[in-house]
Amino acid sequence: MSVITGNVVERNGDVLTVVFERPAACENCDGCLDKRCVSMEVAGGEAAYARCGDQVEVAMPDRAVVKASALAYGTPLALLIAGLLLGAPVHAALGLAANPDLFAGALGAVALAVGLLIVYGADRRIRKGRSWQPRVVAVRSRAGGMTAKEKGE
Numbered sequence: 001m002s003v004i005t006g007n008v009v010e011r012n013g014d015v016l017t018v019v020f021e022r023p024a025a026c027e028n029c030d031g032c033l034d035k036r037c038v039s040m041e042v043a044g045g046e047a048a049y050a051r052c053g054d055q056v057e058v059a060m061p062d063r064a065v066v067k068a069s070a071l072a073y074g075t076p077l078a079l080l081i082a083g084l085l086l087g088a089p090v091h092a093a094l095g096l097a098a099n100p101d102l103f104a105g106a107l108g109a110v111a112l113a114v115g116l117l118i119v120y121g122a123d124r125r126i127r128k129g130r131s132w133q134p135r136v137v138a139v140r141s142r143a144g145g146m147t148a149k150e151k152g153e
Contacts, residue, residue: 003059003137006039008050015043016050016136018058045135057138064132071122076115083111 006020019039042058050056087104096103126132 001059008054016047046139047136050139055140056136058134059137060134079111079115080108083108
C-alpha cells in the first residue's frame with residue numbers, strides 16, 4: 001500500500017482537502033500545473049478525526065494504482081496501435097483512392113479518441129468504488145502530538 005503524508009487545508013463534512021509536497025520522483029515531470037504541491041480530496045478511514053492544519057497519512061492500495069494506470073494509459077495506446085495496424089487492410093478492403101498511410105493515421109486517431117472516451121467513462125464509474133479511493137490511515141495533530149482518538153478520548 002502506498003502511503004504519502006500531507007496537510008489538511010480544508011474540511012467539508014467528512015471530506016478533507018489534503019495538500020502533499022511534491023515527491024522527489026516527480027521533480028522532472030511536467031504533469032502537474034502546480035510544481036510545489038498536489039492536492040486531493042479524501043474521505044473515509046481516519047478522516048473523521050482530522051482538522052484543518054493536521055498532518056495526515058493517506059494510503060492508496062497498490063493494486064488500484066496499477067489498475068488505474070493500466071486503464072488510463074494502456075487502453076488508449078492499445079486502440080491507437082490497433083487503429084494504425086488495421087488502417088491499411090481496411091483501406092484495401094474498402095478500395096479507397098486516398099493515401100493508405102493517411103487513412104491508417106486517421107483510423108488510429110479515431111481509435112485513440114474512442115479509447116479516451118472509454119477511460120473518461122470508466123473514471124466516472126470507478127471514482128465511486130471504495131477500493132479505488134485513497135483513505136486517511138493516520139492523523140497527526142498540528143503540534144505533532146496524538147489526536148483525540150489515539151489518546152483514547
